[in-house]
Amino acid sequence: MNAGLRRILTLLPMSFLASLIVTCTGCIHPRTPIRASYAIEDEAGLPFLVPSVDSLHREGDTQSVVIRLKDGPLRRTTGEHSSIASAPFRLTPSRRGSDEWEYWSLTAGGWARESSDVYEDWKVFLQRLSSSQYSGCFSADEDVFSIKRSLAAVTPLPATEVDAFLYSNDKDGYVDLAPGMEILIRDKPSSERAHGSDLRLRIEGRRSGGVQIKRVSGSRAHGSYPDIVSNYASVRFLRLFLQGISDYDSQHNPLLLGASDVQSLNAATRAVQSSGRTSCGGVGHPVICTAIANGASASLLIPVWMNGHRTEYPLGTQLGLVLARLPAERRPALKSLRVERALANGGFAPITFPRTDEGVVQVVLVAGDRVTWGDANR
Numbered sequence: 494m495n496a497g498l499r500r501i502l503t504l505l506p507m508s509f510l511a512s513l514i515v516t517c518t519g520c521i522h523p524r525t526p527i528r529a530s531y532a533i534e535d536e537a538g539l540p541f542l543v544p545s546v547d548s549l550h551r552e553g554d555t556q557s558v559v560i561r562l563k564d565g566p567l568r569r570t571t572g573e574h575s576s577i578a579s580a581p582f583r584l585t586p587s588r589r590g591s592d593e594w595e596y597w598s599l600t601a602g603g604w605a606r607e608s609s610d611v612y613e614d615w616k617v618f619l620q621r622l623s624s625s626q627y628s629g630c631f632s633a634d635e636d637v638f639s640i641k642r643s644l645a646a647v648t649p650l651p652a653t654e655v656d657a658f659l660y661s662n663d664k665d666g667y668v669d670l671a672p673g674m675e676i677l678i679r680d681k682p683s684s685e686r687a688h689g690s691d692l693r694l695r696i697e698g699r700r701s702g703g704v705q706i707k708r709v710s711g712s713r714a715h716g717s718y719p720d721i722v723s724n725y726a727s728v729r730f731l732r733l734f735l736q737g738i739s740d741y742d743s744q745h746n747p748l749l750l751g752a753s754d755v756q757s758l759n760a761a762t763r764a765v766q767s768s769g770r771t772s773c774g775g776v777g778h779p780v781i782c783t784a785i786a787n788g789a790s791a792s793l794l795i796p797v798w799m800n801g802h803r804t805e806y807p808l809g810t811q812l813g814l815v816l817a818r819l820p821a822e823r824r825p826a827l828k829s830l831r832v833e834r835a836l837a838n839g840g841f842a843p844i845t846f847p848r849t850d851e852g853v854v855q856v857v858l859v860a861g862d863r864v865t866w867g868d869a870n871r
Contacts, residue, residue: 531834533652533846533855537605540652540855542844554603558647559587562594562640563632577630579618581607584644601649615658623755636702636729637755638669652855656809659859661732666770667750667762668808670731672698673796673860675709675805676749678718681788692718696731703729718783725751725781730758734770735793745770747791751781795860800867806858813854815864825866827853835861 530545548559564586576585581603587593604611623637631640645658656662661669670676678692692711696704706725725731728751735747748765752758757780764775765782773782785791794805799815806815812832816824827848833841841863846852858864 530842531844533844533852534601536601539605541601541604541649542652542655543601543649544647544842546647551600554600554606555581555597556600556603556649557595557597559589559593559595560643560647561592562643563635564592565629565631565633565635577618577621579614579621581611582615582618582644584622596644596647598644598648604649604651612654612657612663620759623759634700634702638671638704638730639698639702641669642671653857655857656859660808662808665766667732667734668793670696670704670733670793671860672696672704674808675794675796676733677792677794678711678785679790679792681790692721694721699729704731706731721749721783724783725749727753728781729753730755732758732762733791733793734765735791746772747785748773749783749785749791750776753779795858797858797861798863800865810858811854812856812858812864813850815858816853829866831865832856833863833865834859835863 532543532545533540534543535541546558550557576583578584581597581599583597585595585597587595599607599611619637619641622640642659645655648658650658660671661667668674674696676694676696678694680690690711693709695707695709697707699705705728706722708722730752732750733747734745734750748770750758750761750765752761761776761780761782765773768775772786773784776782793808795808795810796803796805797810797815798804812830819825827850830848830853832844832846834844835841844856846856
C-alpha cells in the first residue's frame with residue numbers, strides 16, 4: 494500500500510470534529526462538470542469514490558476527461574505550451590476547441606498500484622496550476638480553488654479523502670473555504686453571560702471568481718470581531734486554520750487568512766505554520782489575518798439537504814455518523830437511502846454505495862449533498 498492510501502487511516506477521525514447540528518433554510522450548488530453519477534467501489538480492499546464522466550477515456554492505470562474552463566490569453570496564443578503537469582496529474586489544452594481542457598489522473602486501480610504518495614503529487618500539481626493561472630492560461634473568472642474542485646470532482650478518489658482533495662482538509666490543519674460553507678464563531682462564556690454569543694459567517698462565490706464573506710447572524714458589534722466582514726471585503730481567497738484537525742497542539746488559535754492571490758496566501762500559510770500557529774504575527778501585507786482568540790471557538794459547517802430540510806454538519810462528516818445520531822424511530826432503512834451530489838447546472842448526480850453499515854460510513858458528505866429516504870424518494 495502506498496503512502497497516499499495509508500493516509501486514509503489517519504484521516505478517519507476528522508469526521509468526528511464536532512457534534513453541532515444546525516437546521517435552517519437555503520440552498521447552494523458547488524461547481525462541478527460531472528453530469529452522470531458516482532459510485533463507491535472497492536479497490537485492493539479500500540473504498541474509492543469513482544465518478545462516471547462524459548468523454549472519459551482510460552489508458553492502463555490513467556484516465557482522461559475533457560472539461561470546460563474559460564481560456565486566458567496565454568492559452569489562446571501558445572496552445573499546447575500551456576500544459577500543467579505533476580505525474581500522475583496533467584491538464585493540457587484540448588484539440589477539440591477553445592475553453593476545453595484535457596485532464597489526466599489515476600484510475601482507482603492505478604491508485605492501488607501507485608508507489609508514490611499521490612496526495613503529495615496532487616499538491617505539487619496545484620502549486621504549478623496556481624503559477625500557470627497567473628501567467629494567463631485561464632480567464633480571471635476561473636480562480637484556482639474552483640478549478641481544483643472541478644478537477645477533484647472528476648478524479649477517482651479514496652472515499653475518505655474526498656474533502657482533502659476538494660478543500661485541502663488534511664493534517665496540515667487548514668481548509669480552503671468554498672461557497673456554501675459557514676463559520677460559526679462562539680465567544681467564551683463569561684460571568685455576565687452563561688453562554689457565549691455567536692457570530693455566523695457564510696462563504697459566497699464572487700461573479701468574478703473567488704469567494705467573499707457574508708454575515709448571516711450575530712451583532713455587528715460582536716465581541717472582538719466587529720469588522721470581520723469589511724476587513725475581508727477585497728480578498729478573493731480564504732483559508733481557515735481550525736483546532737482539532739491537524740498535527741498541531743489543539744490549544745492553538747483558529748486563524749482566518751484572506752488574500753487576493755494564491756501565492757500570497759501560501760506564503761502567509763507557511764509563515765503561520767513556522768511560527769507555531771499561535772497568532773497572526775508572522776503575516777503581513779497584503780494578506781488579512783484574524784486570530785480567533787481569548788477562549789473563542791470557530792466551527793466550520795457545510796449544508797446538506799436531509800429529506801428536504803437544510804441541515805449543517807462539520808466538514809468531513811460521514812453519512813453513517815449522521816444516521817447514527819438520528820432517533821431510532823426516525824432512522825431510515827438503508828435500502829431506501831438515496832444520496833445525490835449537487836451539480837453546477839442545478840441538477841444532482843446520484844451516488845451508488847453499499848447499503849450496509851460499513852457502506853454508509855464510506856460516504857463523506859460535501860457541501861450541497863442531498864440525502865433522501867422513504868416517501869421523499871417517490
